Amino acid sequence: MAKIGIVGLGYVGSASAYSIATQGICSELYLYDIKQDLALAHARDLEDMSAIHFSYTKIFHVPNLENLASCDIIILAFRKESLKELPSRLVELQNNILELKDIVLTLKNANFKGKYIVATNPNDTITYYTQVLSQLPKNHVFGSGTNLDSSRLKKFLAKDLNINSKDIFACMIGEHGDSQFAALSNASVLGQNLLDFYKQKLGKDLDIQELEKAVISEGYFIYERKGRTEFGIGTSCANLAKAILEDRKSLHPVSVVFDDIAFSMPAIIGKDGVGGKIKCNHRKIK
Template structure:
């Protein structure tokens, strides 16, 4: 019996797409990666460069440039191509362009006969993920956005610096929009199993300068700080995509904060927003519903309203 080939197609061979491919190759996540781009030559160059990692990794991942037709038998299609945020813009400023690009790409992917799982990273990711679901017609559990996965990782890194611990010992999530209206669910952040709100209350003298509002602000603004300094983000989000892909292909059932379309969860319907979810080989296996505080519920509702308004601004008449 032949071994099943675990195949991932990445749409977009720019900084994010290539960083995602690089992370997957070095972690031996899949057997084959196909890069699809508007410029075949650019994708071919990236694939050739990435193929030279093979001698330095534990297993060989085949990587090549390809076309939309290669999506037909893919397990996962990763969508990184989209509109680029320019200096002075916010993610929501590129909605119209992003919507147009997404509809074109997703239609081309589905025309190939693709019947797998979408992992979406293009911004504004919550809206692009929902458009991907609309155009593809796939069930909601098979269309996953990177959402606040990268923001949650940034939150953990900030706490790791404050408490001088491994960020993996911090458990907590940024939720809502991957953007300006995101928030940290402080009622569910723990360090070593101990609630952060309890730690702050018990150790005021030990951590006199710890300001949770400032931590939340730095979490939200981290991407813009990177963008201001170097003009793009790539490694963190590339690793976040790879982490989601790995949980799908390995059926890891990891809990990750992703963009998911809600259908009654958190009292919301038909909106794609960042929430913790169990990710396995079926895609989103289950959404985790936190018992949010009243303040957090208000922040979550506000974030959902902003995403809805953005989606409505680019909705096509039926």
């Protein structure tokens, strides 16, 4: 029986839990938050949903992090505090790093040997330190990275081309932040080169810089108007967990750990976590 644990039941954690439960991705879903009543309330609310949706995922709230040690996957979605304005990456790091240390070392001491999917920001840095602190193999720890940003990229391209986004292969890589960029030299639409297809259909070249700007600003657009992002990132985390548990060996641009850094690049996700990385022909990452 596959088990998934979620640490942090704010907007991202609760949206991840909802997506996991509605898709029936795991047999058992364990919810933990420092605010125990919040975890309990989400568990009860999701149980209500399950009775309507006929989900076979059993949902539990747990009072201690140690209760997650037997999970196959733990999604880190905690956030130190809720801010009205979107914080800088430095502020996010200062807010979250101490809590990360407490969480990961507690789970390490409880002998957690599963996979980590990191959603907490700044994503690349938190992903790196999760691997360092946990001492798990590097392929067992990865961040959501630019997986959602890549979905936004395909969303904008699909609107321009008036096609289904599932027919587009393209991704954002690099930092999960303002310096990420579109890797389009290998991008394709229905097996055809994306840039050629775009020009043939619309009669003009794709403005790559404007496209990148639109993708990067989309999160800010949503945050400034509703104070959070949740559905996109929650579904992204759920689908990454699904790729692991079903050994899909599907390609996702996620934040992966190298020697002393983590950043997003296309990676094959399956039962072993990151099963391989795909090299792209792209502009130099500085």
